[in-house]
Every structure is written in structure tokens, then in C-alpha cells.
Amino acid sequence: MLSLNEFWFILVAVLFVGFFFLEGFDFGVGITARFLGRTDRERRILINTIGPYWDANEVWLITAGGAMFAAFPEWYATLFSGFYIPFVVLLLALIARGVAFEFRGKMDHGAWKKAWDAAIFIGSLLPPFLLGVVFANLIRGVPIDGNKEMLGSLFDLLNGYALTGGAATVLLCMLHGLVFITLRTTGELRDRARKAARDLGPAIAAFLLMFAVMTYVSTDIYTVHGPQWIALPLLAGAALVMAGRFIKRQRDGWAFVMTGAVIILSMSSVFIGLFPRVMISSLSPDFHLTVFNAASGAYSLKVMTYVSLTILPFVLGYQIWSYYVFRKRIDDKEHLEY
Numbered sequence: 001m002l003s004l005n006e007f008w009f010i011l012v013a014v015l016f017v018g019f020f021f022l023e024g025f026d027f028g029v030g031i032t033a034r035f036l037g038r039t040d041r042e043r044r045i046l047i048n049t050i051g052p053y054w055d056a057n058e059v060w061l062i063t064a065g066g067a068m069f070a071a072f073p074e075w076y077a078t079l080f081s082g083f084y085i086p087f088v089v090l091l092l093a094l095i096a097r098g099v100a101f102e103f104r105g106k107m108d109h110g111a112w113k114k115a116w117d118a119a120i121f122i123g124s125l126l127p128p129f130l131l132g133v134v135f136a137n138l139i140r141g142v143p144i145d146g147n148k149e150m151l152g153s154l155f156d157l158l159n160g161y162a163l164t165g166g167a168a169t170v171l172l173c174m175l176h177g178l179v180f181i182t183l184r185t186t187g188e189l190r191d192r193a194r195k196a197a198r199d200l201g202p203a204i205a206a207f208l209l210m211f212a213v214m215t216y217v218s219t220d221i222y223t224v225h226g227p228q229w230i231a232l233p234l235l236a237g238a239a240l241v242m243a244g245r246f247i248k249r250q251r252d253g254w255a256f257v258m259t260g261a262v263i264i265l266s267m268s269s270v271f272i273g274l275f276p277r278v279m280i281s282s283l284s285p286d287f288h289l290t291v292f293n294a295a296s297g298a299y300s301l302k303v304m305t306y307v308s309l310t311i312l313p314f315v316l317g318y319q320i321w322s323y324y325v326f327r328k329r330i331d332d333k334e335h336l337e338y
Contacts, residue, residue, distance in 0.1 A: 004301040005291040008071035009278070011308065012064055013271035019060035020131075021263050025256075026054045028177015030097065030124025031170070034117055036181070036196060042189055043117065044336045047101060049184035052326040054101065056319055058094065070304055074148055074294035075278045079134075082142060082150030083157065086130045093130075097123025105336075128173045129166040133157065136165025139219045139270055141282035148289060161218050168211040171204045172266075176259040179243070182252040186331045194247060197255075201244045208240065208262075221273020229272060236265035 002010075029050050037043030069076040080087055100119035107113075140161055143151040178200070181193035212233050216222055222230045243258035274280070278294055281287035295301065330336075 004298065004305060005071075005295045006276075007305065008067065008295070008301060009271075009275060009291045012067050012071065013268070015060055015064035015067060016271070017264055017267040019057070019064060020267050021260050022053070022057040022060060024128070024173045024176045024260075024263055025180035026050045026057050026177070027124045027128045027170075027173040028175065029181060030120050030177070031174050032177055032181070032193075032196065034121045036178075036189070036192055040113060044105065045185060045189060045330050046181065047104070047120070048330055048336050049181060051101070052322060055098065056322060058098075067308075071296055071301060072278060072291070072294045073296060075289055078144060078148050078150055078279055078289060078294075079138075082144075083134055083137075085154050086134060086157070090127050090130045093123045093126040095123075097127075125170060128169045132166035132169030133162045135169075135270055136162040138279060139215070139221050139273060141219075141280040143283050144279060144281035144287045144289065145283060146287055148287075148294075151283075161214055164211050164214060168208050171200075171207055172259075172263060175201060175204050175243070176256075176263065179247065179252065179256045179259050182247075183256055184329055186329050194250065194252075197247050198244075201247060205240050205244065209237065212237070219273070221270060224273055225275075229269065232265050232269035232272070236262045236269070239265065 029046055033043055033046040037046050065076070068079075096119045100116040100123060104113055104116035104120070137157050137159075140159075143156070145151055175197060178193050178197040182190050182197070185193065215233075216230075222233060239258045239261040243255050243262065246252075246255035246258060276290045276292065277288045278291060279289040281289075296304075
């Protein structure tokens with residue numbers, strides 16, 4: 001029977017997977033809008049494709065952090081103290097990005113809009129890169145001692161494998177965002193997004209394949225529970241190939257499903273490979289943080305389970321409803337909020 005510790009680990013994993021799936025295309029649109037939009041009107045259209053969603057999508061990250069804090073305080077404390085600087089930069093980038101969305105259209109001045117466009121670009125580029133660095137370090141292992149404290153410096157976290165993981169995350173978000181743009185726009189802008197996705201797809205696929213090989217060599221997440229779990233990254237690779245085929249055939253909906261599947265399968269393999277560990281110590285297996293030695297007490301987990309099962313359906317229902325309401329494509333004649 002599933003223990004509460006395991007249930008909450010699964011819940012945290014689902015929240016992070018959902019965040020990367022939903023906010024992934026947000027980040028991708030923010031990164032590519034600077035180059036894909038040739039006029040101010042086109043850039044506004046691109047921003048408005050994610051306008052109704054971006055803030056709700058970020059809630060998944062906040063909720064994941066909150067669930068981690070409540071259910072696994074030792075995990076939260078070690079992770080956020082050890083990765084303090086990356087998380088501060090991440091927070092500042094998200095703040096700048098959110099402010100830029102709201103303020104960009106307040107003045108019709110070239111320099112004003114260029115400044116906020118830069119904030120959107122940087123605020124969309126840094127978070128997936130930094131999160132990729134964090135998760136790459138988590139599965140590779142970080143120096144955690146017997147007191148559950150991370151040792152070392154920031155430069156130890158910026159190793160070649162982690163930086164490659166950050167770049168891979170950015171590229172995957174870019175592809176996911178370009179495909180999302182094809183779902184939400186019309187005419188020349190949609191065609192341009194399709195062409196960009198088609199042209200960048202092979203290079204992105206090659207880079208992701210390289211990172212997958214590095215992951216197999218540098219970590220144990222594909223094999224720790226048996227060789228059968230290597231099926232997940234293989235399925236992710238197959239989904240990436242299918243995404244390319246659907247992009248060429250202009251099957252935008254299926255292409256989006258496939259890029260989303262790549263994200264879901266990739267992140268799922270990370271959490272499955274981690275379990276029952278939540279942070280791997282590179283110093284000694286005895287110092288690993290697990291779902292058992294990093295968790296809250298049984299009573300706390302029980303109360304939180306009742307609360308989460310009561311509230312979660314309403315939150316999910318609201319977000320599904322918002323996506324349904326704003327499902328319409330945005331064309332050049334549309335009134336633009338942002």
C-alpha cells in the first residue's frame with residue numbers, strides 16, 4: 001500500500017511535471033517572441049497567446065515548493081539553502097517577466113517597449129536554464145554531509161553536465177513554445193513559427209540526445225530500478241521524432257501533444273530515478289535524503305493529504321476552464337490586452 005511519504009513525493013513530482021509542461025510553452029513563447037515577431041503588433045500577439053495563462057502556470061511552481069516545504073522540510077531546507085543564489089536569480093527573473101507583461105503596453109514608446117521586451121526575454125530564458133541546472137545536479141548528486149547540509153560553492157553547481165541540462169531545458173521549452181504559437185496564431189506568424197520549429201527541431205533533438213547519453217553515463221536514474229525504466233527516455237525520444245513529423249504535416253495539435261509528452265516523460269524519468277531519494281549525496285550513500293528521512297511527521301502528512309484532496313479538484317477545474325475559455329486563436333484583428 002502506498003505510504004503518505006510516497007504519496008507526497010508523487011504529488012510534488014506531478015506538480016513539477018505539470019509546471020514544466022504548462023510553463024514550458026510560456027517560457028518558449030517569451031524566448032522566441034523577441035525574434036519571431038517582426039513588428040510591435042506581432043510581438044504583442046505573441047505575448048497575448050500566453051497572456052491568460054502565464055500567471056496561473058507559475059502557481060504550479062509555487063505549489064510544488066509549498067508542498068515540498070510542508071511534506072519534506074529537510075529536502076526543502078537543503079535544496080533551497082544549497083541552491084540559494086540560483087533560486088534568488090530565478091525569482092528575480094520571474095518577477096521581471098511578470099512586470100514586463102503588465103507594463104510593456106502602458107506607453108507607446110520604442111525604448112520603453114524594447115526594455116520590457118528584453119525583460120521578457122531574459123525572464124523567460126533564465127528560469128528554465130536555472131531549473132535545468134538544479135535538476136541536473138539533483139540527479140548527478142551534490143555534496144551533502146551527515147548533517148543534511150550542502151557543501152561546496154556555486155561554481156561546483158555550474159559543472160558541464162548541469163550547464164548542458166540547463167541548455168537542454170531551454171531548447172525543449174523553445175520547441176514547445178513554437179508549437180504552442182502555431183496553435184494560437186494565424187496567417188504569416190503561424191507559418192513563421194512552424195518554419196522555426198521545423199528548422200530548429202533537428203538541432204534541438206540532437207542536443208537532447210547528447211544530454212540523454214550524458215545522463216546515462218553520469219547518473220543512475222535510468223537503471224537504478226532496473227533496465228526496464230530506460231523505456232521512458234526512449235519513449236521521449238520517439239515522441240520528439242513524432243513531433244517533428246507532425247510539425248512537417250502541419251498537425252499542430254498533435255505536435256503540441258508530442259512536445260508535451262517529451263517534457264512529461266523526461267521529468268517523470270527524473271523523479272522515478274530519484275525515488276526513494278529526493279537528493280543524492282555525492283559524498284556517501286548514507287547521506288542521501290529520502291522520502292523517509294526528509295519527511296514531516298505522520299500526522300502532518302495525514303492532515304495535508306485531506307486538505308489537498310479537497311482543494312486540488314477545484315484548482316484543476318478552474319485552470320481547465322480558463323484554457324477552454326481562451327482557446328480561440330489570436331489574429332491580427334483581435335483586441336490585444338497586453
